[in-house]
Amino acid sequence: MKQMRKWTLYLLMTVLVISAVAAGLPQQANAAENDDLGLDAGAAILVDAATGEILYEKNADKLMGVASMSKMMTEYNVLEAIKEGKISWDQKVKINNYIHRLSGAPGLSNIGLTEGEEYTVKELYQAMGIFSGNAATVALAELLAGTEKNYINVMNEKAEELGLKDYKFVNSSGLNNTDLLGNYPAGSETDENEMSAKAVAKLAYHLLNDYPEVLETSSMPKLKFRDNRTYANFNWLLPSLVFGYEGADGLKTGSTDYAGYNVTATAKRGDQRIIAVIMKSETKNSRFTEATKLLDYGFNNFSTEEVLPAGYTVKGNESLKVTKGKEDTVKIQTSDAVNLMIKKTDKENYVAKLVLDDKKVNSNGEIAAPVKKGDKVGKVTLETKDGKAVQFLTSDGEKKASVDVVAAETVEKANWFVLAMRGVGSFFANIWDSVSSTVKGWF
Incomplete structure (x- = not known):
């Protein structure tokens, strides 16, 4: 008898477990469908460049190291200043000792800038946008705000204006402050810029829609500078480069030890343009393979449709x-x-x-x-x-x-006579209803 009870209990528990698993299966399948693309990234987001509609996100609100992708803020501010006539492309910028020394600092992405020599805004902008020149970015920051320290206020004000919710700027370049030769403009010595993937995507969205001419520079696969050297664009998704992606024409890469390897990519096929952000990928190459997955997911699965x-x-x-x-x-x-x-x-x-x-x-x-x-x-x-x-x-x-x-x-609007007649009609209708109710009550 005891043995039979054991088997009955065992069978009952087995049925309950199988039922619970079966009930959970659809949810697990949905979760797999909703995420996970299996991206090698700490955070990611995919958006429609035309409307800012979010097509996919992973940890998109988490504040993370952004590295040189923060240079998109300086691209925005330079393009805005040019549009407003505050500066011009051919305006000359004289290089000071600090920017000269920073441009030669080992291990950093830079194009050498000679102390006392003058470079045009366009030269510095292209050095920043194509080869991610850190010293060139500082030179532009000083041009826009007098000092890089003042420029942090400009960055914060613009971030607030654009509605970027998750961000922290401590310098213009996105380097760790320890790399700035003791001249860090804000934060502590070991701080560096942080943004969420959503904030990065929103910055890229505004940059593309407010100043589409940004693509004229970001799409250049290489830059021939005045030093007679040729510098390849760090965005290897451009069609003629290592991870060439059809329709890719921007936007910005970034990497530091803290941030990992990042890329904000945009590509256009037909009338459809999308923006993909990959943050904290493991290697220099994986950020491009993961961005390719995200872009493919967008182009292969989404299209603009008339919903209503x-x-x-x-x-x-x-x-x-x-x-x-x-x-x-x-x-x-x-x-x-x-x-x-x-x-x-x-x-x-x-x-x-x-x-x-x-x-x-x-x-x-x-x-x-x-x-x-x-x-x-x-x-x-x-x-x-x-x-x-x-x-x-x-x-x-x-x-x-x-x-x-x-x-x-x-x-x-009905005229007064019609409204009056309606009022009379309603009056007699109410009387009739009352009389009808009374007569029914007699019976």
Whole structure:
């Protein structure tokens, strides 16, 4: 008897374990689908360059060493200063003793700059953007703000303006402060710049959209400098270089002992441009192989699709009640189409959610006449069937996942006579209802 009880208990436990495992299988499969691309990276993110829509992320909010990818901030500030007429490409910059010494420091990425000699802004910018010249970056920082210490304030102000949430800047170059020959502008002696992958992607997004001319430099596979030497671009994803990727034309690499090996890559195929950020990869080469995986994932799985057409109506909400109008209802519809970069197999995974404007539509879902065709009455937002909102880098991008809902026709206000007759009709209707209820009560 005892033996039978043991076997019964054993079988019961086995059934329970199998059931639990079976119940967990779909979740494990979903987790594998959602991540993991198996990237050799501490953090990564993939975004649509046109809208900032986030297509993939891994530890994207974690603050990490960013190294020379922080030079994208100086690229942005230089291009902005040129646009505003504060500096010019042919403006001369005289090299001081510190920048000269830094340009010759062993083990650092640099193009030698001679003390007392003048270089144009364009020469220094190309040295920074193509060969990641650290001394050239400091020279530009001093040009923009007087000193590199002052320039840290410029970096922080611009980061706040661009909405970068996770960042810390202690110098302009992205080097560890210990490499700056004792002249570190902020932080402690051993500090270096940090950003999250999301902040890096947002900086790259703004750089590409505000100053697309950045690609004229970042796409150059090599730089022939005035010293008659040729310097290869560190971004080996450019088509003619070691890890050549079709359509790659930017953007910036970076590496230090603390940060590991990083790359912010962008590529365009047809009308589709995406940005991929890889942070803290193990080797110089692996950052490019992992960026290739991420770019391939984007181009192979996503495309820009019309998720909602113009004139779309949400089922069950095709019209609104109208008060004091010649008509009792007004048809409503979306004003424009909604286009998003989505997985090619996921078009049916999005649902439209109607949000009415409570300043125009009352709590009973009524709008007062007159209503003109094209009047905005609310908006439709898109979310996935599991209730998750579509994620974007910026608030402006979030607007891409919504569209105005407008009146599809005009409903004029009824004149006083019609309104009066309606009032009389309502009065007698109420009396009739009351009498009917009373008579029914007699029986």
